[in-house]
Amino acid sequence: MKMIRKKMLILFNxxxxxxxxxxxxxxxxxxxxxxxxxxxxxxxxxxxKYLGINLLNSTELKVHAIVSGxxxxxxxxxxxxxxxxxxAFAADKFIFNKYIKKVSQRIKVFLFFIVAFFFLYLLSFxxxxxxxxxxxxxxxxxxxxIDPAFIDASASSALDSRVLIAFFVPVVLSLLVYVAFKxxxxxxxxxxxxxxxxxxxxxxxxxxxxxxxxxxxWTPVHLKVNFIENLFSVYIFSKSYAxxxxxxxxxxxxxxxxxxxxxxxxxxxxxxxxxxNELIPSDWENLLLNSSLKAEYHFGKELKEQIQDRIKNNDPxxxxxxxxESFKPEDGKFHYPSSKHTxxxxxxxxxxxxxxxxxxxxxxxxxxxGQEGSLCGSWVGEFTTAMxxxxxxxxxxxxxxxxxxxxxxxxxxxxxxxxFDFDGQGVFWKKHGMDLVISKENFDSNLxxxxxxxxDKVLLRRVAQNLDSITLANQNKIQFHAVLTxxxxxxxxxxxxxxxxxxxxxxxxxxxxPQITSSYTDEALEEFVHFLKNKKYPHAQAxxxxxxxxxxxxxxxxxxxxxxxxxxxxxxxxxxxxxxIIAIKKSQANLVINGGIVEKTLQKNSHNNNRIxxxxxxxxxxxxxxxxxxxxxxxxxxxxLSDSLFANKRRWPIMVDLGDYVFAPSxxxxxxxxxxxxxxxxxxxxxxxxxxxxxxxxxxxxxLFKSSQFLLFNGNIxxxxxxxxxxxxxxxxxx
Numbered sequence: 001m002k003m004i005r006k007k008m009l010i011l012f013n014x015x016x017x018x019x020x021x022x023x024x025x026x027x028x029x030x031x032x033x034x035x036x037x038x039x040x041x042x043x044x045x046x047x048x049k050y051l052g053i054n055l056l057n058s059t060e061l062k063v064h065a066i067v068s069g070x071x072x073x074x075x076x077x078x079x080x081x082x083x084x085x086x087x088a089f090a091a092d093k094f095i096f097n098k099y100i101k102k103v104s105q106r107i108k109v110f111l112f113f114i115v116a117f118f119f120l121y122l123l124s125f126x127x128x129x130x131x132x133x134x135x136x137x138x139x140x141x142x143x144x145x146i147d148p149a150f151i152d153a154s155a156s157s158a159l160d161s162r163v164l165i166a167f168f169v170p171v172v173l174s175l176l177v178y179v180a181f182k183x184x185x186x187x188x189x190x191x192x193x194x195x196x197x198x199x200x201x202x203x204x205x206x207x208x209x210x211x212x213x214x215x216x217x218w219t220p221v222h223l224k225v226n227f228i229e230n231l232f233s234v235y236i237f238s239k240s241y242a243x244x245x246x247x248x249x250x251x252x253x254x255x256x257x258x259x260x261x262x263x264x265x266x267x268x269x270x271x272x273x274x275x276x277n278e279l280i281p282s283d284w285e286n287l288l289l290n291s292s293l294k295a296e297y298h299f300g301k302e303l304k305e306q307i308q309d310r311i312k313n314n315d316p317x318x319x320x321x322x323x324x325e326s327f328k329p330e331d332g333k334f335h336y337p338s339s340k341h342t343x344x345x346x347x348x349x350x351x352x353x354x355x356x357x358x359x360x361x362x363x364x365x366x367x368x369x370g371q372e373g374s375l376c377g378s379w380v381g382e383f384t385t386a387m388x389x390x391x392x393x394x395x396x397x398x399x400x401x402x403x404x405x406x407x408x409x410x411x412x413x414x415x416x417x418x419x420f421d422f423d424g425q426g427v428f429w430k431k432h433g434m435d436l437v438i439s440k441e442n443f444d445s446n447l448x449x450x451x452x453x454x455x456d457k458v459l460l461r462r463v464a465q466n467l468d469s470i471t472l473a474n475q476n477k478i479q480f481h482a483v484l485t486x487x488x489x490x491x492x493x494x495x496x497x498x499x500x501x502x503x504x505x506x507x508x509x510x511x512x513x514p515q516i517t518s519s520y521t522d523e524a525l526e527e528f529v530h531f532l533k534n535k536k537y538p539h540a541q542a543x544x545x546x547x548x549x550x551x552x553x554x555x556x557x558x559x560x561x562x563x564x565x566x567x568x569x570x571x572x573x574x575x576x577x578x579x580x581i582i583a584i585k586k587s588q589a590n591l592v593i594n595g596g597i598v599e600k601t602l603q604k605n606s607h608n609n610n611r612i613x614x615x616x617x618x619x620x621x622x623x624x625x626x627x628x629x630x631x632x633x634x635x636x637x638x639x640x641l642s643d644s645l646f647a648n649k650r651r652w653p654i655m656v657d658l659g660d661y662v663f664a665p666s667x668x669x670x671x672x673x674x675x676x677x678x679x680x681x682x683x684x685x686x687x688x689x690x691x692x693x694x695x696x697x698x699x700x701x702x703x704l705f706k707s708s709q710f711l712l713f714n715g716n717i718x719x720x721x722x723x724x725x726x727x728x729x730x731x732x733x734x735x
Contacts, residue, residue: 024105025085025092027181032116033081033197035174039120040073040226042166047130051222055427057420057441061219064211068224071208076226078201084119088112109178117171124166126227220427246710250703251279254287257700258651284707292627292638293647299355299614300628300646302601303550307632311406311478316471316537316548318479319632320595321374321398321625324521325367325452325488328558329590331518335670343511343518346526347590350553353613354594355602357645360620361665362557365586365658367484368423370556370622372397375482376432377626377640381657384712387424396639398629399480400433405633411435411474415463416484417443417454425484434482436470438462448495452486455495456524459485464531467545471538485524488517490559499523514561525553547596550632552625555590579675583663587656588670589622593645619667620645621654641708653701655708664701666694674698681705 048069056062088108096103212224221230295301310317329335332344334351335358342348363373364381372378372385376395380386386395399412413436420426420439429437440453443462448455463483470479487495492513494506498520506516532546542548560582606612623642630638643650656663662681666672681702 024109025089027178028088028109028112029081029085030181030197031174031178032084033077034177035116035120035170036080037073037077038173039123039166039170040077041070042169043123043126043227044069044073046127046162046166048223050130052220052427052431053223055430056219057426057437061421065219065223068208068211068219069226071204071211072224072226072229074200074204075208076229078198078204080228081197084116113174113178116174117167120170121163121167124163127162127166128160219421220424246279246284246707248279250707251284251287253700253703254707257696260696281711284711288641288652288704288707288711289639290637292631292640293643293649293651294631294638295628295644295646296648297616297646299601299605300631300644302604303597303646304632304634306597306601307550308634310548311633314476316539316542318481318545318549319629320481320483320549320551321629322483322525322551322553323367323370323374323485324525324553324555324590325485326514326557326559327485327488327518327521327555327590328585329588330558330585331515332590335588335590341511341515343515344522344590346522346529347553347592350525350529350594351590351592351613353602354592354598355614355616356592357589357620358615358617359665359667359670360554360589360591360622360624361654361656362555362587362589362622363656365557365656367556368425369657370554371425371482371484373621373623374552374554374556374625375399377623377642379621379623379641379655379657379708380712382659384657384709387428395432397429397432398626399429399435399482401630401635402478402480402633403433405635406478409477410480411470411477412480412482413438413470414482414484415459416440417449417456417459417486418452418484429482438466448497450487450489450493450495451491452489454486455497456485456487456521457495457497457527459483460524460528464528464535467535468538475539484556485521487524488514488521490514492517494520512561514559543596549595550593550597551595552629553590553592553594554622554625558586558588560585579661580663580673583656583658583661583673583675584665584671586658587663587665589620591620591622591625591645616645618648619650619654619665624650641704652704653697655701655705657705662702662705664698664705667697668694674701676702682709 048065053062053065056065092108096108208224212219225233295304307317309315327344327347331342332348332351333339333342334344334348334356363369363379364385366382366385368385368387369378369380369382372380372387372395376386376397378386378395399410402410402412412434414425414429414434415438416425418440420437420441426437426439440449443454443458447458449458453459460483463481494502494513494516498506502516502519502523505511505519506513511519529546532549533544535545537543537545537548602612602614621642623640624645627638627640627642628645631644641652653667654665656665660678662676662678664674682705
């Protein structure tokens with residue numbers, strides 16, 4: 001014990017001697033620290049309104065964001081201050097003391113302040129940067145330095161009052177602090193201030209980690225993280241999950257795939273990809289994303305005609321996307337008719353009476369990916385969603401695009417029984433055009449619920465209760481509703497408002513918990529559809545809400561728990577590889593389109609006026625909902641990897657991003673496909689597909705995944721109205 005005390009005393013004396021000997025650097029550290037934290041505080045004050053503080057719907061969320069942001073600013077301030085003083089110390093010892101010995105301390109301090117003030121001035125330009133982009137999703141990145149539009153705008157911002165305040169206040173503060181420390185009678189205080197500031201830096205980091213560890217309260221990353229720390233985090237993330245540049249060989253793999261597709265061979269003017277021709281991100285964007293294929297099946301064309309007629313005649317129109325938690329096809333009999341039981345009897349009938357897709361897949365294995373895939377056309381996964389606020393993942397989603405095309409004539413709502421701040425989805429959907437965002441916080445806390453939020457019946461009843469008031473308040477407007485359920489989720493708790501029959505089955509343990517909750521969600525959907533079919537639309541002679549609706553039903557993803565004592569006759573067989581089985585169970589989509597508008601189209605195309613549902617066996621993705629709806633609303637240019645659900649052919653294979661694994665389903669039969677680790681998919685180090693009968697297809701699929709990941713981190717994601725087809729992927733009319 002005495003030895004430890006002795007060593008601590010020696011360490012203290014050494015530190016004390018260093019502080020006395022190098023007090024000028026300690027004073028400069030303290031001065032720069034206080035100037036920098038004031039700069040960050042002013043920047044935060046002027047930018048937070050652009051970064052989503054106004055979208056947080058409670059005082060708790062706002063306080064969390066402010067406290068977390070200040071703590072991050074303190075930590076980054078300490079790190080940058082240490083770096084600055086280290087460079088100043090090194091310059092003094094190894095440059096001035098060796099080569100320019102005649103320079104006085106006053107000149108050295110003057111040079112330090114010149115460099116520091118220049119740095120503070122550069123930081124202040126973050127204010128017009130954020131104001132210029134006005135985007136919660138667009139992160140701070142160094143590419144803005146070579147962005148002509150931003151540079152041009154920033155030139156006129158050099159004397160912006162906000163920039164000047166963010167510059168001059170820290171400058172004046174630093175000079176006052178430095179002068180105060182240089183007064184002999186106050187020199188004794190600089191050690192205390194120095195130690196306090198170092199302690200603040202360390203404590204801020206630890207406290208912020210603890211504050212955000214539980215995940216109970218979500219804050220947009222740009223509010224809770226200093227923009228320089230965010231820049232560094234983005235760089236580290238991109239090194240972990242992104243890839244380097246793509247080659248001409250990979251570009252040729254994709255162009256050759258298009259060329260071999262008989263119907264798509266009419267694509268013209270794709271950039272020549274010879275070795276001499278350098279490829280840039282926009283070339284990949286133009287190749288992969290431009291000119292989504294539109295409806296060619298007559299069902300799709302007639303649905304589009306109906307929707308366009310309603311818009312032209314100002315008739316009622318409700319478009320729904322109902323995203324159902326973990327509602328995998330394996331739980332029903334529609335896709336697996338030989339199963340002994342169905343846990344989705346109503347949904348089976350809904351699929352049989354509507355337009356169903358029997359070889360459809362989700363984009364990933366998490367709910368946020370399911371939302372972005374269905375509503376934004378994004379092919380993302382666990383690590384790469386816009387809700388994660390990653391670089392350049394800035395999708396344009398259905399509500400904002402519909403409003404842009406029909407200003408003042410669209411009302412949109414997002415309905416969810418879970419927390420507003422879960423995964424940042426509440427802020428995300430407010431940012432992307434939703435007029436109304438309903439979440440757990442908008443319900444009575446005593447209503448039936450599960451650990452994930454309000455029960456599906458409570459949620460859908462709330463939608464039903466509000467429809468009349470929404471319709472009357474938004475007369476002659478197109479309504480767009482996105483509904484996200486939560487009950488059918490691990491830990492599979494059955495809500496108290498379940499039917500007596502389900503309660504009995506649950507008590508008797510006749511089936512597994514996820515089978516029971518799947519049945520519960522099916523009950524909730526049946527009750528909701530029954531309401532739509534029987535509730536009169538407020539306007540005279542307009543029929544029911546169902547009559548005026550087109551509804552896309554789809555699960556966000558699946559799950560790996562078997563629905564039954566494993567059926568021997570499931571499509572992929574009992575001898576299939578385990579990772580393939582899991583990939584299929586997690587990503588098979590339960591996709592069906594129904595509603596009165598669909599019924600009218602089906603009835604028109606049936607014999608003897610008997611409405612019969614339609615099965616479409618073509619390979620399809622959950623993300624195809626996005627271009628399908630945009631096509632129905634007559635968008636001329638649709639910017640997506642996906643195509644309309646009613647296209648005869650699709651341009652690209654389908655890839656499912658399951659996080660650590662990537663799955664390419666077969667276009668020919670359900671239950672076949674290829675699974676790679678994420679590392680192998682990005683780096684082409686696995687030869688597992690060499691013996692595949694469809695090698696070229698899977699090679700294209702893997703190349704597509706790699707190039708799409710490249711664009712997530714390197715693309716500039718053009719907006720739909722900014723695209724032109726003068727030099728990219730022009731598709732002739734195939735009809």
